[in-house]
Amino acid sequence: MAGIKDVAAHAGVSVATVSRVLNGHSGVREDTRARVLAAVSALRYRPNALARSLRTDQTRTLGLVISDVLNPFFTELARAVEDAARSRGYSVIIGNADEQVALQDHHVRTLLDRRIDGLLVSPAEGDSVALREAAVSGIPMVFVDRWIEGLDVPLIRADGRGAVRELVAHLYALGHRRIAIITGPVASTTSNERVRAFRSALCEFGLPLPEHYIGQGDFQTASGRQAAEAFFTLPEPPEAVFATDNLMALGVMDQLRTLGLRVPEDVALAAFDDIPWFLHTDPPITAIAQPTQELGHRAVAALTDLVEWGSPRTPSGEGCAGSVTLSAHLIARRSCGEDERTRR
Incomplete structure (x- = not known):
């Protein structure tokens, strides 16, 4: 050569x-x-990229560690990150944590050993020694979508509280009063925020949330099936189910078909995190959509600012300097019943 x-x-x-x-x-x-x-x-x-990196102390490479590559939300996020990084002259190495902290920390340490310039992470549930060490040592790092409480790291996220309130109002207007929820992992920051918003919205409309209408999930399809099976063996099953993740919503729909129940005639179904598949289910699923592409682009912008300038140059939202909070929005489809929006 x-x-x-x-x-x-x-x-x-x-x-x-x-x-x-x-x-x-x-x-x-x-x-x-x-x-x-x-x-x-x-x-x-x-x-010679290696020789250049030794001279400049930069590799023009970013690391991205996502929670679950099989989740379409994270697949789309990774694509957005890669596109934005390439436009700025960076390459991206991706690690899939598969919702396991130990595997996540393995990817983080491997990426740092490869001398990446900065790290984007959507953390798995639970405490992470590797991420805490990286934050303390000053590695340029940005959290996207999820975060770890107590770490002073810029966070790029979408606030879904307003959209969850809009969803509950939509279900209420359609006549649904018994509304169940399927949560994510206990320590998941995003799941906990969605559950709090759901409780608050139900309270606003004077609706109860009994314990048997709370299904414990793990952001995987099987947990959606299990929660639905439990709900529909109750003497008074829910009229509507809100899954706090897209894969769990697909699991609910599978189980409802197994039970011979129809959506939305027998039960309404809605999900957090819209995905393209929801347009092609029968019926199409009502969902709360995050601005995934913008999340990826903003995350890369925040990280490359840290790499190249040592501090964020973008406007700050709540929390740590460089953090940005975007808004999620409700997309009403036929899975909850029809109103003016779903007929358009």
């Missing part, structure tokens, strides 16, 4: 001149620049 000295010899210039051309410096004559670029093309020269 040709090196920079071969390019210099082929073009009849010094190694320093080749370096100036490749780095876009001015002060190089146009005919010289043309000879160097022609030599680069002829020899198929590629700069």
